[in-house]
Amino acid sequence: MPKTHRKLRQFSPFFLFPFTLFLILFLSFPWVSAQETPKPQSWQIDGIVAALDDGHYKVKDYALEQLAEYEWQDLKAVVKKPEALAKKVAGILKNEKVDSGVRGSAAVALSKFGEAAKSHIPEILNFLKNEQVDSSIRRRAAEALGNFGEAAESHIPDIINFLKNEQVDSSVRRRAAEALGNFGEAAKSHIPDILNILKNEQVDSDVRESAAYALSNFGEAAESHIPDILNFLKNEQVDSDVRESAAYALSNFGEAAESHIPEILNFLKNEQVDSDVRESAAYALSNFGEAAESHIPDILNFLKNEHVDSSIRKSAVYALSNFRETAKSHIPEILNFFKNEQVDLDFRRDAAYALSNFGEAAESHIPEILNFLKNEQVDSSIRKSAAEALGNFRETAKSHIPEILNFLKNEQVDSSIRKSAAKALGNFGEAAKSHIPEILNFLKNEQVNSSIRGSAAEALCNLGEAAQPYIPEILNFLKEQHVDSYVRRDAAEVLGKIRKLELNEVVVVLDRVYEPNQRNIDFEQWRFLTYFLSGGTDEVKTLLQWLGNPPQEAIAAQSKLKYKEAKKTLEVFRDAWIGTQGLQRLQMDLANQIAKVTSQVPWKSQDITLLQTHYNNLKQDGYHQADTVKSAINKLEFWQWLLKARNTILIHITFWLALIFAYPKFPQVQAIFFWNPWVRKILGVGYVGFLLTWIPYLRRKLFEPFKPSLQADAGLDTFQHLAYFPQSQVKVPGSKDIKPITAALPSIQGQIVLEGDSGWGKSMFLRHLVANSQQIIVYLPAQKCNQGVIEAIQAKLHGQAQDAAFLKNLIYSGAIDICIDGLNEITADTRAKITHFVERYFRGNIIMTTQPLEWTPPSTAKTYYLQPLEPHQIQEFLISRQPRFPEDAKVQGRDYEDACTAYLNNTLNFQQPAEVSQSCPNNSSGSILLALGNTREPDAPTTNLQHVPQQPKEELEAAKRILSNPMDLTLISLMLSQGKTPDLFHLQEQQYHQMAEEFLKEWRYEFPLKKFSQAVYQMRLNDEKALPAADFYQELLSLEDEKYKMAVSRQWTDREGKSKKEWYFRHDKIMDFFLVQNFLGNSEEAEARLIDHMNDPRFRGVYFLLATLLPLTAAQELREQLIQYAADTKDHTVSDTFVQILRSRKVESA
Template identity: 55%
Template sequence: MLTTLRPTKKPSPFILYPLAFILSFLFSLAWVNAEETPKPQDWQINGIVSALDDGHEQVKGYALQQIGKYKLQDIKKTEDIAQKAANILKDEKIDASVRASAASALGNLGEAGAKYAPDILNFLKDQKEDAQVRASAAYALGNLGEAGAKYAPDILNFLKDEKVNADVRGNAASALENLKEAEAKYVPDILNFLKDQKEDAQVRASVAYALGKLGEAGAKYAPDLANILKDQKADVLVRASVAYALGKLGEAGAKYAPDLANILKDQKADVQVRASVAYALGKLGEAGAKYALDLANILKDQKADVLVRCEAARALGNLEQAAKYAPDILNFLKDQKVNTIVCDQATSALGNLGEDGAQYAPDILDFLKDQKVDAQVRASAAYEALTNLGQAGATKYAPDILNFLKDQKVDAQVRASAASGLGNLGKAGAQYAPDLANILKDQKEDAQVRASAASGLGNLGKVGAQYTPDLANILKDQKVDAQVRASAASALRNLEQAAKYAPDILNFLKDQKVDAQVRREAASVLGNLEQAAKYAPDILNFLKDQKVDASVRGDAAEALKSMRQLELAEVVVVLNYIYEPNQGKFGNEGKFEYWRFLTYFLGGGTEDVKTLLKWVGNPPALPDQIKYQECKQTLEIFRDAWQGSPGLERFQKDLADKIANVAQKVDWQIKDVNSLQTHQKNLQAAEYTTQADAMQKAINKIKGWQLLLNTRNTILFHIVFWLALIFAYPKFPQVQAIFFWNPWVRRILGVGYVGFLLTWVPFLRRKLFEPFKFSLLADAGLDNFQDKAYFPESLVKVPPSTPPRLTAPLARGGEGEGFLSPDMRPITQALPSINGQIVLIGDSGLGKSMFLRHLLKHSQRIVVFLPAQKCDNGVIEAIQKKLHGQAQDAQFLKNLIYSGAIDICIDGLNEITADTRAKITQFVEYYFRGNIIMTTQPLEWIPPSTAKIYYLQPLEQTQIHKFLISRQLRIPQNAQVQGADYEKACEKYLVEILKNQQPSEELAAVQRILSNPMDLTVVALMLSQGKQPDLFHLQEQQYKFIAAEYLQEWNQEFPLKKFAEAVYQMRLHDQQALPAEEFYQVLMSLEDAKYKMVVSRQWKDDKGEAQKQYYFRHDKIMDFFLVQKFLGNNTEAEARLIDHMGDPRFRGVYFLLATLLPLDEAKQLREKLIQYAADTKDHTVSDTFVQLLRTKM
């Protein structure tokens, strides 16, 4: 295919001689390619190797030809290729042309091919083998260099074999030229063969031609060649070849230049010999230049044969002597008696005029205008002459050349050639770039001239690149002649600017109005772009268009070779061309075998491609014995190939047949059903009913499949149905009521497994309890809990069976205080989560409830928080009150608890009756696998035998300071003392209150109060307000501050008695919420951030209305108001002192009485408590009371 618009050169006159068969053979060999092929990629080599295993002989032939297009150093896997080529060569059943290509390939594979030199030789000697194969074998031996040189005698024997066609032997003779100096010792034998007049003249001529290329190895035999040349009895063909050989031998042949000149001047000598002599003189450099005058005389001699005159003109050009004789050359070209083809070849002499010939530019231009001279001859002359005009001539005669280009009277073909020639001037032609651009843009100018102008710009490098926009505009302009647009595309490629305009080139390629040959040029341009790979999908879509000329599509397919490896679903577009009934319309490669090769090549020869081609694309035979695994893989490959089949009717029909064929080959397994169904659906959708039915039969043959399929579908539907219900469950009460809250519906429609999954699958449990999350944790008051303010360093005494800690013992923090004992650990380390059954025991205010809130805040599991008072009817019943629907099912809850699916927190066992504690204990022991944590103050009871006991410890002295400092997160934002001032206040207070000068008992009492986080929090609040805390009357002191502010704000006394009575009644009836409507003003004062004696909780009820309730922040605060009902000299107060001794709800009240009652009354109460303890064996109140009273005394 042409890549530049320049005149087509006709064959040299030399090939008109009988020696022509040599040259014609050389240029027809499969491995010779005029255009350099890019370095092959790995996928290309893999594709070639796979094609060599194809069952079609011609596919192998195409693969071998493709190998011949690459350089040896660029080819990988040469060993594999050589072995496959050798096997092809040995197979007598394979077509001779393919075997010849195999032999040629071996000759070009270097060391890998040299291993098979003996096999090649066997073919050379085997007279039964096809002559063409033997000739190729001979040539291959020649290409093997040293490895083949030792077989030169065998090549000579082949040449002597008169049974072999002379043309074939002549072709084989060319192998001798490749021996070079590798085996010079055989040259005498070759020379003897040449002298043997009994041998066929044509073969001897070929040998002479080969000797001319042996270099130094043949130079020493120049005298022998000269003798043959001078022997007038020798055959004309042999003498002509010898003359050619002498011209190729350089200095060795130069010695015989006088003899060559004599023969040239001898008019009696044969025309062919004289022409060859003229050619030889033109190749001898200075030695031949001495006879330039003789050549010129021959050129001028009209009586001389035109072939001789033509070779004389060309010789003058080769000797750089043409400038002197330019007028004579022009006169020769004007001679109308001379054959046009000969004149055309003689124009090459003008290509060597150089700077010296620039003076003849006017004569050349006049010649080009001469209408009597054949246009083709003038076109060739224009191209040759202007291309080599040189800088001086190009500058001096610029106006004349431009006027010539613009002269509309001059034949367009001639002007076009001139424009192309200017483009090849290089730097000398740069000055013509603007004029070439103007010609290109001139719409009135002839299309051929404009096309040549575009081509010329494309050859001017950086200068031409300045006109890239003009070339691009021409390419895009659909009104411009297609030939001009194609040349613009080629020029853009030469200027390395085409990538920017690839979409435009693609559109041009698709334009059906454009001539097919021109579009083929566009396809070639697109295929050679550096970034062409991304346009492969566009080319593939283009190939699918049956309306596009077949030759254009064929060239587009060729363009894919240099783009990228195609995926399986892409390469089927190329494979589809195998089914084209009229293959010849695709050009020289118009055979279905070529498309098979191209499929291998473009697909990278993958296993998928090889498997696909075993079944489709006219394979020689279909696989017969095929195993299950291979069938399975084949169907998978067919599935991928089917994705690219839409729009490829012929291929899709063949593929559909093969899918049905493979489906009937083996017995399929249940796991293959999805694959079979995919093919069945594809075939059905494409309306291949017969093939789809075959797939269905294969599916139905699988044992139990139908039943399994129905069962699977039913199970999947059932699972999806219940999953949908689970996701809809939290938001739709109707779903909750019908499907989950009704145990019969759940059990029947759930087929037994739904309830099981709800119990054991964490995700489903979370979904099931999602609507109740708020109610499960409502009593914990997490909305008022600040996790950052939680003090995690409180110590807990762990049970003896607890595993030892892995870390080093923790320091107590004070100087000289040593380390913690093994059974003492920070509570957050000892109890990081609720795991198993735990009882946490600690005095009031140590932070048991706060720790539970800390656990709840960080828990990722389902947890319910229960105040112990709400468990008076049982734990299950208490949980049920928080739930509804299925989750209220007692049996369901028991299963969840037993399996550890729901964690339970029970707070305040000390605040309930012994009967309620017994119920809780029984519950815990029964559900020993459940995760349950309980808190209580010290009391006389028997804990659950299955639970571990942890004792929460008071704060140590170093912890007291840390705790006070950490309370900054909880003090009011408007506190009087904050930041560094607050820390100084804390340190100052602790120094004063813990001074050693006070009595030891008083100091112990101070430390006991400060070690209680609840009391210490009150201290922190007072310090932040700039007040001095009274440790022994903290609650009373705080109340006095509140009462004073209450009086100031509401202008009335704080209703202590009335409020205390309400609190007392709340405690008697186990109520938690304070009466907000009756004591709203009181609660506002108690909730003040400075005191925080009361906290509030807000939520929305079922009607969506906002609700708010108030609670005491701690039981100690409640105890302060309760104790008011126990003070005073009245019968009611005295009765209460006796009535509530055994009531755990009033335990803290008695501890307050130890400090608030006058000493005598406190002693009397002490005696009563001791008596009560002696009678009931319950010392939980009396012992602590005695200790507190001792401090007071």
């Protein structure tokens, strides 16, 4: 890289302004590897922000300097809240405790935020005004104000005052002049003031230089002052630095100063003029562009003249290359200088750089430059320049990459040449990507000079994203102890061009903090790079609070560590440890900090894995700090055991909960896990079965899949809520209270026996309970319990309930409510089994129904006695049947109600006395109540009731008994709706004859009563419920007709998906009618049946019908036999009722 021979003033710590101008021009040439202004990534800004919070002020300074490198346009694209960041920077600027250099950097960085930092301009101006503030801060403040541009225009007068004030430090005044120049048109009214400064010989030359340059920035506004500037250039008494700046300033005016080009050229020719001024004149000429093209031969003559100072000739080379296309015809001459061994080495080297500035115009000469690179006889510095020049050609020279790579490989070649070759490769960009593995080999080869390897690392980083896979190799290079600290730093800095480093990667950069003797590289720079390259994540900030020479405030905060922070810190240390292999100093510090954090807070059982990881890491690498961690682990061993036990239990519970939720849908789960005793006990570890038994929700879940099967016998698909009459009453046990059944038994609680005559609504009440209960209820006809109740329930569980003992426990705990219907229809043996079951499982909720019979109820059960309908309920019941009538019913609405009243009056053969008629006009219901036994109407006179004609008492009692039976009333309502007059004492027979008459009309043959009755008799003997549909399909259709409803059907789909349909008698009374046909007549079979079935509760209703249907003499004989049977067996359930019915019949016949 070309070096200027300008001398620096010894008293100034900064480069002088002319040299700065030279650098600006110099870096604008493509041969210099100056990259574009870097564009920040969002993670880089995050890293800078994190570094600004570091307790070391120098770390802040590095962050501010990095921030100042970015332009506002690029910053606002990635900074989410620029005002907040500007405020943070301003806080550093205000802090008087902060080093002056850092505050100066803060001022410059703040100026990069433009409008976002506008509100802080007065604060920067105050620093500029404050004479107590260090001059370096004031100088940077002036620079910052100039960077704000339009945002700081209102403060131009203040800046001009500083420029005029001779008491102000010259360096501050110089920066003020520069700032004014940056304002351009906005400060043009102050051009005379700046010009006065330029003219004033008493003013420091540095200030006058800046004034000259500032004038050139005003453009057309300062054109009228070009002669004044030219006079400075001509005046030999003026300081050479000022004249130099004047030359630069003139060139910046462009076309406006074209007419003065000859005068500038004269300075170049005049050997008496200071060489620095002539050098600047050469640079200035090249800035005029096409306007100075005609003077290229003059510049070339200087280039050829060996007597001219080498620095002037070098400037002439730069000037020529700056003309580019216009001067390309002179490339051979520049090339000759490069080849000429007699020419000064610096001059030849600069000629090589100049050639690369011509770009494609010099492409044809690349082979010649390459030859110099190959020629071992050529001075190494020339060859080095040739390598760098080739790299600056970039895409134009990409075909020569393999040859440059060979120089890099050749160990005989001078290290400086190989280093330049490595850097050159990085300039080729995409074209060099295919050679990354070869560059990488140099980086890995520890035998290669560290500076060459550093250049190889920089070359890799310059290739951008393509080098991402090779970051580990670059980091390994940084770990090597013998690598020069500057090389290592440069390699670390360019890592930011590839990607953000992870925590376990950036520790390699942090490790450099511990390296001694790094010359001018301080540990704060490595701390900053750790923030910057990692994006300043929370993990990195935590790490730097403990490692890498943390500031005093961070060390003080360590003793106040809380549990959450301690855990987070150990987690960060765990992740960082992965990258510390081979970083002995960092790893030692990290081990100490792990032990320190571990000993500071009490730990929890869930942290044992984290502590164990640290213990293993420390133990494996032989650190005694492992003992501290082990001590903390030992305290947690007991809790760890509990933690494992807890986790095991939670997993076990979760497993079984998942099975419970899957249970309803998967029969395999039901059979294998829940109803298999061994699987449930072993996999359930004892407690699962207990919980399933005693937690109501789980109990319900177990039976949920079987609910349809458990309730199938209730026939809920045919149950109509309107058909149920909720006003039926029961006698509450232990008292004489009579309550509505729905109030006395709202649900199944405990063990209940519900006793009532046939047709009083026992089965309907059970169906009502099942249909309205939220519990799982199993409905069991009593005859299905002939093998036992448990077995009957198991049969409904489709074979899944293999574990009878578990089922018994569930029933005992109340998992399901049990309804057992028709105890009177089963044998004494079956009743005994049911009684034994109920007494054994006394905690279960069980309700049983029966007609009156001689038996001993379970001692644990309460018996509720169902009552016949009250007189006032009879007509209410009849009226309530209307919603169930067929749509084509002949009598409905008000007509039906009148028909009910008329029927009841006629049935009871009642005539109202005059007094009642007068007191209760149109009150037919009232008269019915009187007839049914209500002693008096509330306001009716009673004096003449004895004159009312009355039916015989026995007949009236029989009528009341029939009318108080809901089943019989239902049949009466159906007949009334069809316009028929029910025969109270032969209802079933009458219903049958109506059905048979319609059957004949529809099917054209008589109903096969005898055959059908025999089939029903066999069905009853076999305890079958379903009617034989295969043999009597048409008959069942007629029985099911809505006008008669003697039978009901149920449809379902079997396991194979086939549709099924079965018919059942709607009530046992209807079945009894067909059964009794087998007992009538004079055949031996009929007479035998009369005797054989006296002790069979299934035929109890048949005997009641026989009391009505048998000839009177035969009935009386049967009565005597029943009385004898009752005397022998003490079972009066049939005989007593038979006698009552027969008595009413005798009265009727009389």
